[in-house]
Amino acid sequence: xxxxxxxxxxxxxxxxxxxxxxxxxxxxxxxxxxxxxxxxxxxxxxxxxxxxxxxxxxxxxxxxxxxxxxxxxxxxxxxxxxxxxxxxxxxxxxxxxxxxxxxxxxxxxxxxxxxxxxxxxxxxxxxxxxxxxxx
Numbered sequence: 446x447x448x449x450x451x452x453x454x455x456x457x458x459x460x461x462x463x464x465x466x467x468x469x470x471x472x473x474x475x476x477x478x479x480x481x482x483x484x485x486x487x488x489x490x491x492x493x494x495x496x497x498x499x500x501x502x503x504x505x506x507x508x509x510x511x512x513x514x515x516x517x518x519x520x521x522x523x524x525x526x527x528x529x530x531x532x533x534x535x536x537x538x539x540x541x542x543x544x545x546x547x548x549x550x551x552x553x554x555x556x557x558x559x560x561x562x563x564x565x566x567x568x569x570x571x572x573x574x575x576x577x578x579x580x
Contacts, residue, residue: 466474
């Protein structure tokens with residue numbers, strides 16, 4: 446009985462019955478679609494945050510390069526001042542030291558320092574408080 450043909454119902458031209466999806470199968474498909482949408486939204490949010498961080502990093506790098514350039518120029522100016530002081534002093538800052546002492550003496554003469562600053566401050570506070578409450 447073997448004629449080389451497949452048994453009935455298993456051939457190429459079998460018509461399948463059209464089935465309508467049930468409520469639950471539609472819900473599962475919608476749930477899968479929603480999860481894909483949520484995943485794509487989170488990926489989009491992640492991409493936007495990475496772009497923002499990249500912009501912030503570029504801004505910080507630019508600021509750092511500006512600060513490095515400013516620091517280098519200040520170091521150069523400091524070296525120039527050191528060289529000028531050494532040349533002016535004729536050695537290890539002798540003239541500069543004398544000039545500094547003169548400036549400190551002038552400063553001491555113009556602004557006398559109190560012997561006990563805490564007591565003087567307390568006296569001034571007492572006088573100001575008495576002046577406020579006296580009528």
